[in-house]
Ligand code: HEM
């Protein structure tokens with residue numbers, strides 16, 4: 001690489017806009033609870049998401065207990081099993097991953113990485129969190145209403161979602177749909193903030209093409225979410241009306257228990273279209289932030305500039321755009337016209353190109369890097385492996401002829417857990433280990449972190465790898481018990497028991513992680529402002545954790561891209577983005593020894 | 595803060611597409627002339643477009659896939675005045691009122707930038723009155739249809755999806771208009787009190803008020819009008 005190829009070209013332009021007016025907290029409540037500070041809001045989002053994520057984790061244990069040891073746990077009847085599946089899936093995808101990546105990491109990192117004092121509209125941003133919390137509470141409430149939560153599956157397909165045979169038909173489904181609408185409203189408030197902050201509130205010298213890839217990932221995902229959630233919102237509203245008012249948007253003419261229902265003439269397929277117009281982009285809404293964060297983790301901990309930065313940016317944007325035209329690959333078995341299947345299979349496979357570019361670029365970044373195998377790096381590597389694995393099975397499932405026999409088998413469960421379950425969760429963990437020092441001023445414990453990583457990583461493989469095989473045998477998805485079949489050998493039961501035991505162990509490892517979060521708060525090693533010797537702006541704040549307004553008196557001025565690691569001729573092996581070269585030697589030293 | 599740029603006003607920027615490219619490859623802001631509030635409103639409206647788009651596409655989809663005949667709009671939406679049947683008369687008036695309100699809104703924005711408090715307030719109130727009239731007439735139309743037996747789940751003339759889609763979509767749009775009216779009233783009050791002349795901070799957000807808020811409210815209002823044109827075409831003319 002050339003000498004500082006991406007360093008400051010010309011002069012840094014003068015400030016274009018006056019300083020942001022910040023709301024100033026008065027007292028404890030407005031500092032920590034009703035805070036308008038994006039950092040506090042980010043942490044609130046993250047903690048809430050982790051808490052509700054625990055519920056989803058416990059539900060997955062219950063499901064695994066049933067699948068591994070059928071007939072042992074009598075309280076898990078088929079009804080309960082459906083409810084567990086539904087709540088597990090929905091919580092994991094929407095209330096954990098989406099909220100944690102965009103609301104959590106987004107809020108914390110966007111202003112800091114861009115050199116802004118806060119999000120552009122702090123009040124709306126605060127409202128976003130409280131509406132999200134309300135959505136979570138409504139969702140949790142559905143566990144306590146008569147009939148329990150809905151058991152419609154996380155896809156909530158009508159007609160069964162609102163027929164009386166489905167558990168939670170009375171209250172559960174209503175609360176679920178309401179909660180989704182609230183979530184979307186809350187997300188929109190936050191999302192507008194993230195987008196406008198990125199577009200309009202960067203500091204001097206911070207051009208779009210100097211933004212860290214983390215910001216690019218979160219930004220693109222937020223734009224996508226603002227365009228994809230509307231479809232879910234509309235679907236949820238119409239399903240709610242079908243359920244409460246008796247409209248027939250999605251409900252065909254039906255006979256239930258020998259009685260003709262009042263419904264008639266609606267289109268269940270319409271719901272599938274609306275759902276998946278949201279649902280597929282949703283996969284990338286959690287994947288793109290993960291892509292971005294992983295790029296930064298890898299670059300920082302391998303002390304190498306990211307390979308092909310521009311290509312990485314464009315790949316993120318192109319994946320984001322393409323993901324809006326592939327949704328019907330989730331509907332190959334819905335009886336659609338073969339030409340449509342052809343079209344959607346083609347677009348699906350095309351997405352593999354920009355995705356593969358990203359994977360190659362990560363590998364080339366690592367190539368001959370000075371790899372530090374610390375915990376964030378381990379999780380980043382774990383992500384790459386898992387993601388590639390899930391992506392490859394995705395190529396299979398993207399083809400109509402392969403998907404049709406595999407659809408609704410454990411193969412699909414294995415695929416999506418690899419690609420959008422385990423892989424993004426790996427990044428969340430990596431991100432938390434990476435930025436925890438900035439949030440608290442202390443390092444997370446390394447030993448606990450390594451145990452956490454290895455158990456989680458190997459465990460996830462032990463859980464989901466065999467599921468591919470089960471799926472190929474024909475073990476169906478969403479079944480409480482498979483009972484006696486001619487095509488599933490008895491050994492599958494042993495395999496299931498094995499998977500379940502591992503799932504419990506992996507779950508226990510997450511407890512260790514939570515313990516680590518609490519323990520290190522007091523006992524962790526002091527980290528100093530920049531423990532990873534990273535270049536991005538959030539590590540250059542005058543205080544750690546960053547104070548109100550982030551930057552003290554002066555906003556930082558950016559002179560270079562985010563990836564100046566191991567630059568020949570530079571005094572240190574990293575050059576912070578706000579460093580103008582040649583750096584005054586004492587400053588560079590001070591950063592390093594901190 | 596997010597008001598006028600500090601840059602020298604005479605700084606030359608390339609024209610046309612080169613200007614766009616220059617803006618997007620520059621630092622600090624991608625939309626050089628636009629304040630945060632305005633950008634936020636535009637992006638919100640983009641998102642809202644997708645909501646209305648999904649609603650309307652769903653409506654078209656159920657309408658095309660149903661096997662039962664669809665009620666004939668020019669009969670359903672006719673009004674009998676003095677013994678004569680006027681097809682679509684009410685809706686024509688409603689549309690006219692709403693479009694006029696866009697006109698008064700545009701004039702209000704103009705006056706706001708000329709710091710003419712009296713005229714701005716008056717025009718905004720007039721816009722709000724037009725909006726309220728629209729909602730009132732919509733309520734009248736709803737009650738007339740309900741009176742004739744149209745329900746979200748059934749109607750005397752054919753496909754039950756007619757009532758379902760009609761009430762849902764016009765209801766959703768009517769809610770937008772109502773919210774718009776409330777917003778107009780709030781902003782009009784601020785204009786009248788002179789909040790924007792003194793840059794008085796908002797009660798909730800603590801941000802200084804600016805005359806631009808009139809324009810931002812206007813963006814929303816024009817959007818709601820534009821959406822109505824589509825609803826009008828797809829429900830009443832199809
Ligand atoms: C410890 C980790 C996890 C375990 C052991 C686990 C286990 C399970 C099990 C047993 C099922 C039901 C399979 C069936 O019978 O069809 C399931 C479904 C599902 N899981 Fe997980 N899961 C885990 C983590 C995650 C994560 C992180 C996500 C986030 C994307 C996720 C998303 C889903 C979804 C979307 C479904 C489908 C629900 C449905 O069919 O309606 N899971 N999981």
Ligand SMILES: [Cu+2]
Nearest residue numbers: 280283329330
């Ligand atoms: Cu998909």
